[in-house]
Amino acid sequence: MGDTLADVPADRAESEPLAAELAGAYGRMVAFYRDQLELSGPEADARARGADDTPAEAAADLARIGDRPPDQVSWFDLNRVADRDPEAFAVLWRALKAAARDELDSGHRAARALDWDGRPWDRARYLAIRDSFRRDYRPGPGIEAALVDLAAEAFADYLAWSEQLHMQAGTEADIERNDLGRHGKWKPQRIFSAEAMANSARMAEQAHARFLRTVATLGDLRRTEPVYVGQVNIAPQQINIARLVSEDDE
Incomplete structure (x- = not known):
């Protein structure tokens, strides 16, 4: 070289x-x-x-x-x-x-972790969730922004697995109705269908728990921001003031 x-x-x-x-x-x-x-x-x-x-x-x-x-x-x-x-x-x-x-x-880095083989519509849906959370929370750069992305990912996962669960349950219900109409009796749920629905429910619950943990972490982070105490002299009075550090102060 x-x-x-x-x-x-x-x-x-x-x-x-x-x-x-x-x-x-x-x-x-x-x-x-x-x-x-x-x-x-x-x-x-x-x-x-x-x-x-x-x-x-x-x-x-x-x-x-x-x-x-x-x-x-x-x-x-x-x-x-x-x-x-x-x-x-x-x-x-x-x-x-x-x-x-x-x-x-822009959120596209986090989105790619979710829709590795997804459609433009899937990307837009995730970004809609992320934009909604950012408008509500107004995160600072760095850790807060990353946590908001994590919350959006968890909520998007929760919606996806919930949709999967309802699709599986609805399909199984249609099969049961057809069997009842054709044979005049109800058949037990197929094992692989029950396992698939249980897995979808478990994944939805995990995503929901992950979302709640992330939101709680965001709240804890906001509550533990450093507080600076100072004094302002106004005429003969001395006033103690405290303020939180914001990204505009940095």
Whole structure:
């Protein structure tokens, strides 16, 4: 590699962890070229660094990496950018972190944990719950915001499992009515149906309990915010005042 992360204007605390990740990505790529493509050590090194690329090819490579969606940029991509243009690496890394913050702040990061294979409608339903809770609670950044997201996740889980339970119960009831009409007698509930409904009920109860615990934690957090006591002198009087620290004071 050419320049090192010491030459990159990134946060000092991140330099060593990032350097380790980039070095690991570079090493894995060299090993791939050497072991799979049977290149010599120097050839594998040159291929991994793109040392044989023309200036036009190198510029196109940087542009291609910079145009990728944030979640599709690999450690090897970052290594290639850092090797060729340390300042561009710093810009790209900060852009990735900014995109990650936007994803978290918007609620989409938490939503993806719930609807890994869901529809746009499922995402919108979760975000509606989250927005409702945020309007009601007005959380500060950080822990409070994360707890509101947890509450929204738990409530969304509760609704999903409750819907599943009612669907299963309704389907089983229809089967029982059909059996009664056809055979003139009631048949015991099928074991696998009973187990499925019991599992859905258990999952709904767990989600409900998780929601209540999260709401209680939010309340405890608000009640234990630090209180600052000071004095205000007004003419001959001295008045003690106390206030809670809010995010606007920080």
